[in-house]
Amino acid sequence: MRKAISSLAAAGVLGLSMGVPTTAAAASDSGSHSFRASLTPIPTNNVTGSGTATVSLSGHEVTVRMTVKGLLAGVPHAAHIHVDGMGTCPTAAAATNLNGHIAISTTDGMKSYGMIGSSLTTSGDTSPASALAVPRFPVGSSYQYSRTxxxxxxxxxxxxxxxxxxxxxxxxxxxxxxxxxVLGPSELDPKLPQVATAPALCGTLKAMPSKGAATRR
Ligand SMILES: [Cu+2]
Known part of the structure; x- marks a missing residue:
C-alpha cells in the first residue's frame, strides 16, 4: 500500500505523523535532524569498498558528510541522493545481462533506491542535471566529502x-x-562506459536519535 502512494501524498502523511503543519511541512520545521547511512557494496558488481554518510537536514539545507574507501582508484565517483523509490538498496535479483555479464546498472537499481534527487558534486550545481558532471565528482579509491x-x-x-x-x-x-x-556503454550516457555509472555503494539514510532524546524507539 505504501508503494502505491505518490511522493506528494507521502509528504502529507509524514507531516501529519510527525505533528508538524501539513502546509510546507519541510520548510516549516526549523529544527535540524540527523540521518546516517552505512554504505555497502552493490551485489553482483564486484565491489569491495565501504563507507558511511551522515546528513543533517534543516529546512531545505542539507549538510552531507561522507567517508568512502576501497573503490576503484584514479577515477571520478559520481554520487547522489536518490529519492522516490522504495528507500532500499537493490539485491542481486535486480541484476541484468550487461554486455554478456550479470551486473546491476543504475537503472536496474532504481526500483529500490529511486531516481536521482540531488547530485553530490564538489562544486557548482547539485541538481539532477549534474548527475553525470564527471569533472565535479570526487576522484580516488578513498576520500572524504563534505558539502552543504x-x-x-x-x-x-x-x-x-x-x-x-x-x-x-x-x-x-x-x-x-x-x-x-567490459559491460558496454552506460545506459545513462552512451559516451561513458557502463562501469563508470554503475552503482558501487549504497545506503539508506536513517534518522539518528535526536539530541536530548531520553529513550530509543
Ligand atoms: Cu546515483
Whole structure:
C-alpha cells in the first residue's frame, strides 16, 4: 500500500505523523535532524569498498558528510541522493545481462533506491542535471566529502521519511584497475562506459536519535 502512494501524498502523511503543519511541512520545521547511512557494496558488481554518510537536514539545507574507501582508484565517483523509490538498496535479483555479464546498472537499481534527487558534486550545481558532471565528482579509491547543499521539497521529504538513499557510482567490474568497456556503454550516457555509472555503494539514510532524546524507539 505504501508503494502505491505518490511522493506528494507521502509528504502529507509524514507531516501529519510527525505533528508538524501539513502546509510546507519541510520548510516549516526549523529544527535540524540527523540521518546516517552505512554504505555497502552493490551485489553482483564486484565491489569491495565501504563507507558511511551522515546528513543533517534543516529546512531545505542539507549538510552531507561522507567517508568512502576501497573503490576503484584514479577515477571520478559520481554520487547522489536518490529519492522516490522504495528507500532500499537493490539485491542481486535486480541484476541484468550487461554486455554478456550479470551486473546491476543504475537503472536496474532504481526500483529500490529511486531516481536521482540531488547530485553530490564538489562544486557548482547539485541538481539532477549534474548527475553525470564527471569533472565535479570526487576522484580516488578513498576520500572524504563534505558539502552543504540546498535540496527541493521532494528530496527533503524523502530524507525525513527515511526513504532517501545515498548511491556512489563507478565500479571495477573486471578487476583491471580502470574503467573498461567490459559491460558496454552506460545506459545513462552512451559516451561513458557502463562501469563508470554503475552503482558501487549504497545506503539508506536513517534518522539518528535526536539530541536530548531520553529513550530509543
Ligand atoms: Cu546515483
Amino acid at each position: 547543499i540546498t535540496v527541493n521539497n521532494d528530496v527533503a521529504s524523502n530524507i525525513r521519511a527515511g526513504k532517501a538513499v545515498i548511491v556512489v557510482h563507478g565500479i571495477d567490474y573486471d578487476g583491471s584497475g580502470k574503467f573498461t568497456n
